[in-house]
Amino acid sequence: MTPDQMHRLASRATEILVDRITNLREQRPWEGEFRDVLEDQIGGPAPEGGRPLDDLVEQIVRDVLHNNARQDHPRFFGFVPAVPTWPSIIADYLVSGFNVHVGTWLGGSGGSQVELTVTSWLCDWLGYDSQAGGLMTSGASAASVEALVAAREYAGHPDAPVVYMSDQSHSALPKAAYIAGVRREHIRLIDTDRQYRIDVQKLSDEIQQDRKAGLNPLAVCANAGTSSTGSIDPLLELADFCTSEGIWLHIDAAYGGFTVLTPEGKELLKGIERADSVSMDGHKWFFQPYETGILLVRNLDHLEAAFATGHDVIQDTVWGANHPNFADRGLQLSRFARALKIWMSVEMFGLSKFRAAIQHGLDLTKQAHAFIEQHPQLEVMAPTTLSIVCFRIRPNDRTYSEEELEELNRVVLAQVFWDDETFISSTSLKGVFTLRLCILNFATTWQDVRDTLELACRFGLDAAKKGG
Numbered sequence: 001m002t003p004d005q006m007h008r009l010a011s012r013a014t015e016i017l018v019d020r021i022t023n024l025r026e027q028r029p030w031e032g033e034f035r036d037v038l039e040d041q042i043g044g045p046a047p048e049g050g051r052p053l054d055d056l057v058e059q060i061v062r063d064v065l066h067n068n069a070r071q072d073h074p075r076f077f078g079f080v081p082a083v084p085t086w087p088s089i090i091a092d093y094l095v096s097g098f099n100v101h102v103g104t105w106l107g108g109s110g111g112s113q114v115e116l117t118v119t120s121w122l123c124d125w126l127g128y129d130s131q132a133g134g135l136m137t138s139g140a141s142a143a144s145v146e147a148l149v150a151a152r153e154y155a156g157h158p159d160a161p162v163v164y165m166s167d168q169s170h171s172a173l174p175k176a177a178y179i180a181g182v183r184r185e186h187i188r189l190i191d192t193d194r195q196y197r198i199d200v201q202k203l204s205d206e207i208q209q210d211r212k213a214g215l216n217p218l219a220v221c222a223n224a225g226t227s228s229t230g231s232i233d234p235l236l237e238l239a240d241f242c243t244s245e246g247i248w249l250h251i252d253a254a255y256g257g258f259t260v261l262t263p264e265g266k267e268l269l270k271g272i273e274r275a276d277s278v279s280m281d282g283h284k285w286f287f288q289p290y291e292t293g294i295l296l297v298r299n300l301d302h303l304e305a306a307f308a309t310g311h312d313v314i315q316d317t318v319w320g321a322n323h324p325n326f327a328d329r330g331l332q333l334s335r336f337a338r339a340l341k342i343w344m345s346v347e348m349f350g351l352s353k354f355r356a357a358i359q360h361g362l363d364l365t366k367q368a369h370a371f372i373e374q375h376p377q378l379e380v381m382a383p384t385t386l387s388i389v390c391f392r393i394r395p396n397d398r399t400y401s402e403e404e405l406e407e408l409n410r411v412v413l414a415q416v417f418w419d420d421e422t423f424i425s426s427t428s429l430k431g432v433f434t435l436r437l438c439i440l441n442f443a444t445t446w447q448d449v450r451d452t453l454e455l456a457c458r459f460g461l462d463a464a465k466k467g468g
């Protein structure tokens with residue numbers, strides 16, 4: 001392409017993006033289309049000849065990019081939203097353009113140094129000492145696989161390994177355990193208490209029983225913010241327990257981990273610095289684009305012992321002890337420089353802006369909890385710990401059975417979805433259907449949260465009237 005054509009394409013893309021982001025509030029929080037429509041628009045064989053760029057870009061925006069949940073919309077409260085900032089988006093663009101490879105020091109020393117710097121920031125924030133380290137991954141799912149492989153190798157690759165986690169753990173954790181070689185029947189989901197925290201006594205009983213049966217307890221996976229309710233397992237108690245039992249402690253902090261940057265979160269996550277490994281997601285509560293996963297281990301040697309391998313064709317890349325090849329810390333050899341987006345956005349805004357943005361989510365969620373609690377037709381369904389509030393509509397004109405309430409709240413969820421004003425999702429708390437808001441967008445206002453709760457309530461009361 002000529003420089004002129006390159007400029008034109010990039011300017012058009014920039015124009016589209018700035019326009020999208022600055023007008024986000026005027027758009028719907030969700031957009032999507034059915035397969036048969038999209039197949040018509042985007043399907044078909046690869047073309048032998050090319051086509052004009054302007055037309056192609058317009059089509060990509062209209063048919064591909066437009067059909068997407070707007071998780072960064074101030075009224076998107078579903079799942080765990082991702083809300084990337086502009087400098088982190090640009091960092092990904094620059095990394096692609098410079099074709100940065102951070103598998104080896106020789107391949108990308110600048111990018112490798114940024115990854116060292118960012119992972120050492122993260123270790124600092126958690127309270128890890130200088131023995132600790134880690135790497136960037138695609139997400140917490142990949143980080144969990146790498147953590148459990150490290151745990152397995154540290155334990156000497158025992159036969160019949162068993163992994164323990166609470167019944168609130170993310171599905172990524174059982175999946176990681178299967179991939180790391182744990183049989184499905186050896187994944188123990190331990191009961192939780194009324195705050196959705198793992199029952200340490202039950203955990204201990206299971207472990208003793210498994211040892212007696214000749215199995216090998218390999219790792220306990222604790223939660224520092226479950227994705228259902230935001231609950232945090234008793235981390236200090238688990239750290240003591242795992243130390244005395246000689247079992248690897250992995251903490252899934254994908255969603256909650258970055259709250260350590262606030263005094264409140266630091267207190268809530270006390271003990272996280274004693275975990276053998278911690279997984280986090282910058283694309284959750286640290287305002288990064290997707291694929292900003294992080295794995296940190298308390299002792300970096302344990303990661304390198306599991307993943308470092310030699311290879312003839314990259315023998316020239318070994319620069320020595322102070323020059324790590326990130327390929328020796330995890331699965332990937334060819335690796336995208338994911339750390340630059342964190343480095344660039346933190347260097348640009350300063351950490352205090354991030355702390356304030358995280359605190360904003362905590363504050364709005366407390367306000368939402370209080371609002372639901374004092375509302376005669378709304379019910380809080382779980383303790384609120386971080387930025388998730390679980391609730392349902394319970395009309396107070398008569399007594400409703402559990403079945404009726406589930407039916408009613410499912411109707412509310414569907415109506416909110418098709419209404420296009422706001423986006424919420426649901427979860428199941430020990431079998432009870434529950435609506436849920438995850439509030440972490442720095443651009444979300446109390447008005448956004450309140451309107452969403454009031455809309456859900458109105459739909460619920462209307463449905464109750466019709467149903468009754």
Ligand SMILES: *Cc1c(COP(=O)(O)O)cnc(C)c1O
Pocket residue numbers: 080138139140141142170172225226227252253254255281293
């Ligand atoms: C999102 C999430 C995961 C999975 O992380 P990915 O980045 O989607 O792979 C695991 N655990 C928790 C608590 C999460 O919120």
